[in-house]
Amino acid sequence: MSLVLADGLVKYFGADETTRVHALDGVSFKVNRGEYVAVMGPSGSGKSTLLTILGAMNPPSSGKLVIDDIDVYSLSQEKRADFRREYLGFVFQQLQLIPYLTALENVMLPLVVTSRKDKKELAASTLERLGLGSKLNRLPSELSGGEQSRVAIARAIVNSPPIILADEPIGSLDSKTGEEVLSVFKQLHDEGQTIIMVTHNPDSVKDADRLIQLKDGKMVANEKVKGQIVLAF
Amino acid sequence: MRLRDIAMKNIIRRKGKMALIIIGLAVGIATLVSIITVMLAFQKNIDQQLSTYGFNIVIYPASSNLSLNYGGMSISGVDAYEVKSLSMDDLEKIRSLQIASKIMAISPKLLQPADIKGEQALLIGTDFKQEFSVKKWWRLASGKKPSSPKEVIVGADAAKKLKLNAGDFVELNGQKFAVSGVLQSAGSQDDNLIFCDLKQVQSLYGRGKELSLIEVTARDSGDTDLVVKALEKALPQASVSSIKQAVKFKEKAMSSLIRFGLTVSAIVIIISGFVVLTTMSLAVIDRKREIGIFRAIGYRQSTIFKIILIEALILSLIGGIAGYASGFGLIYTVPILFKKVNLVVKPNIFVLALSVGMSVLVGLISSLLPAKKAASMDPADALKSL
Ligand SMILES: Nc1ncnc2c1ncn2[C@@H]1O[C@H](COP(=O)(O)OP(=O)(O)O)[C@@H](O)[C@H]1O
Ligand SMILES: [Mg+2]
Numbered sequence: 001m002s003l004v005l006a007d008g009l010v011k012y013f014g015a016d017e018t019t020r021v022h023a024l025d026g027v028s029f030k031v032n033r034g035e036y037v038a039v040m041g042p043s044g045s046g047k048s049t050l051l052t053i054l055g056a057m058n059p060p061s062s063g064k065l066v067i068d069d070i071d072v073y074s075l076s077q078e079k080r081a082d083f084r085r086e087y088l089g090f091v092f093q094q095l096q097l098i099p100y101l102t103a104l105e106n107v108m109l110p111l112v113v114t115s116r117k118d119k120k121e122l123a124a125s126t127l128e129r130l131g132l133g134s135k136l137n138r139l140p141s142e143l144s145g146g147e148q149s150r151v152a153i154a155r156a157i158v159n160s161p162p163i164i165l166a167d168e169p170i171g172s173l174d175s176k177t178g179e180e181v182l183s184v185f186k187q188l189h190d191e192g193q194t195i196i197m198v199t200h201n202p203d204s205v206k207d208a209d210r211l212i213q214l215k216d217g218k219m220v221a222n223e224k225v226k227g228q229i230v231l232a233f
Numbered sequence: 234m235r236l237r238d239i240a241m242k243n244i245i246r247r248k249g250k251m252a253l254i255i256i257g258l259a260v261g262i263a264t265l266v267s268i269i270t271v272m273l274a275f276q277k278n279i280d281q282q283l284s285t286y287g288f289n290i291v292i293y294p295a296s297s298n299l300s301l302n303y304g305g306m307s308i309s310g311v312d313a314y315e316v317k318s319l320s321m322d323d324l325e326k327i328r329s330l331q332i333a334s335k336i337m338a339i340s341p342k343l344l345q346p347a348d349i350k351g352e353q354a355l356l357i358g359t360d361f362k363q364e365f366s367v368k369k370w371w372r373l374a375s376g377k378k379p380s381s382p383k384e385v386i387v388g389a390d391a392a393k394k395l396k397l398n399a400g401d402f403v404e405l406n407g408q409k410f411a412v413s414g415v416l417q418s419a420g421s422q423d424d425n426l427i428f429c430d431l432k433q434v435q436s437l438y439g440r441g442k443e444l445s446l447i448e449v450t451a452r453d454s455g456d457t458d459l460v461v462k463a464l465e466k467a468l469p470q471a472s473v474s475s476i477k478q479a480v481k482f483k484e485k486a487m488s489s490l491i492r493f494g495l496t497v498s499a500i501v502i503i504i505s506g507f508v509v510l511t512t513m514s515l516a517v518i519d520r521k522r523e524i525g526i527f528r529a530i531g532y533r534q535s536t537i538f539k540i541i542l543i544e545a546l547i548l549s550l551i552g553g554i555a556g557y558a559s560g561f562g563l564i565y566t567v568p569i570l571f572k573k574v575n576l577v578v579k580p581n582i583f584v585l586a587l588s589v590g591m592s593v594l595v596g597l598i599s600s601l602l603p604a605k606k607a608a609s610m611d612p613a614d615a616l617k618s619l
Contacts, residue, residue, distance in 0.1 A: 057612040057613045081532060082533070084529065084531040085531020088531075090530060096526060100242045101242060109530055110530045119234070167616075
């Protein structure tokens with residue numbers, strides 16, 4: 001039984017049938033538990049749209065998303081927020097940390113709306129795990145780009161969600177720092193974490209199990225990654 | 234960390250915008266507070282007047298050239314050449330009335346301009362025994378009550394102006410009088426008068442049995458209207474007025490002024506509401522991404538709504554307190570305006586509570602729309618731009 005089932009996802013913008021933009025045009029795939037899936041495609045191919053749909057915050061125009069046997073978009077708005085908190089961890093490209101909260105507070109954010117007692121301890125240990133134990137009380141502006149990314153990853157995994165969704169998480173980083181951040185994802189994957197990552201960098205696909213390629217909102221490839229990557233677009 | 238910590242930290246980060254909200258609310262509340270503070274002080278002043286002068290009735294000639302403000306009324310007969318319309322005989326008429334038993338004291342008075350130490354002064358001939366029983370609120374600042382007709386009592390302002398102290402002597406039309414005492418300031422016409430024996434003033438200045446006014450005290454404030462009616466009937470040439478009426482009249486005049494003030498502050502508070510509304514709306518638009526992140530990591534719409542309202546609550550609590558402080562401070566530090574009215578301004582816990590309550594009400598109501606807007610922001614849309 002797969003963890004994620006995307007079935008004929010369509011997303012278009014605009015009411016007029018002749019002029020509407022099809023950001024996503026019938027995309028179907030499955031993701032198994034523990035799989036690391038990379039999503040690639042040229043700019044405007046619908047990667048981000050797909051990720052927000054998988055992220056339970058963008059209802060598809062048609063099609064179905066089932067995660068852990070839950071038909072996600074049959075849930076109410078508020079239930080979907082709860083679902084996100086329980087099932088998903090998000091890592092975005094940039095500007096994803098709340099600037100007026102410290103690293104520790106940013107990581108605590110998903111826990112604030114839970115009844116957990118060990119919020120601080122859990123957030124601190126998660127940051128420590130990502131090598132930021134000495135920078136808990138720094139504001140995002142006092143951290144390097146790579147450190148900020150790691151704080152964002154810590155925030156995404158702090159409540160141990162089954163799935164991590166990442167949209168070009170190393171897009172704004174230099175290659176060396178990008179490598180470091182990718183190794184964090186690899187480590188998480190090695191620990192059994194399911195990851196779906198949008199990327200435009202072929203190098204960042206090497207750790208993934210599978211590569212999905214999009215073009216003009218359509219899925220043009222969905223295959224196992226083995227050494228050489230063949231771009232289909 | 235709780236939601237309120239997130240709210241507080243955001244407030245601290247956006248000091249400028251948030252200060253604007255606080256100031257907006259504070260201005261509205263300050264306006265309200267200053268009006269209410271003056272209103273309360275005035276009400277207290279009126280209550281005080283009613284409780285001290287409330288039993289008193291003043292009888293004075295109906296026509297006049299000159300007048301003296303007496304207990305809020307204009308009293309004629311200061312002019313020595315005035316047609317004699319009140320006299321000692323009228324006292325007998327009053328004493329023989331059927332309602333005489335309802336009267337506690339009758340104090341006849343004669344006003345007489347006099348030249349003392351080269352200064353203009355106003356003498357008032359009076360029956361000391363009656364006067365002290367009519368004016369229960371009189372307190373001597375120094376000296377004692379007069380014990381002979383050749384002694385006078387001086388009002389606080391008059392004593393200051395003429396540099397008179399208890400034990401001094403004054404010359405009235407060539408005759409020597411001793412100052413037996415000086416009155417404490419009462420904030421009334423009495424402060425400017427020199428109280429002298431009635432018969433002495435009448436004979437010294439050749440005014441026969443003439444009187445300028447007669448002050449009557451009812452035994453019960455409930456009887457004043459009855460007594461006024463009887464007196465009007467018995468003395469058709471005179472005007473009869475209870476101080477209660479005069480004060481009530483003053484109250485009425487003031488209440489329309491206060492209504493105006495309250496209307497103005499209502500308008501200012503509505504404007505404050507709009508300031509909060511627009512500033513909050515702008516702040517929310519500013520925070521689109523941040524809100525998108527909150528929503529993405531699993532904050533419900535209702536949680537976002539709550540965060541914005543908590544911010545509004547914090548800001549309006551501060552705004553309410555600041556508004557109270559500045560409104561009260563304004564009224565307190567501009568006493569020049571009220572020196573004449575003799576208002577005593579005091580801090581009031583209920584006004585403080587009202588200010589904070591009002592500020593919170595306005596702050597929260599004005600933030601409902603921005604909070605709703607924030608809650609319904611599309612996280613996908615907010616994060617697309619990332
Ligand atoms: N909110 C929107 N309104 C209209 N068009 C949109 C919106 N979001 C995305 N699109 C369009 O959908 C297409 C796919 O966008 P996106 O998913 O962001 O692509 P990618 O992330 O692969 O660059 C693009 O043509 C984009 O212009
Ligand atoms: Mg994108």
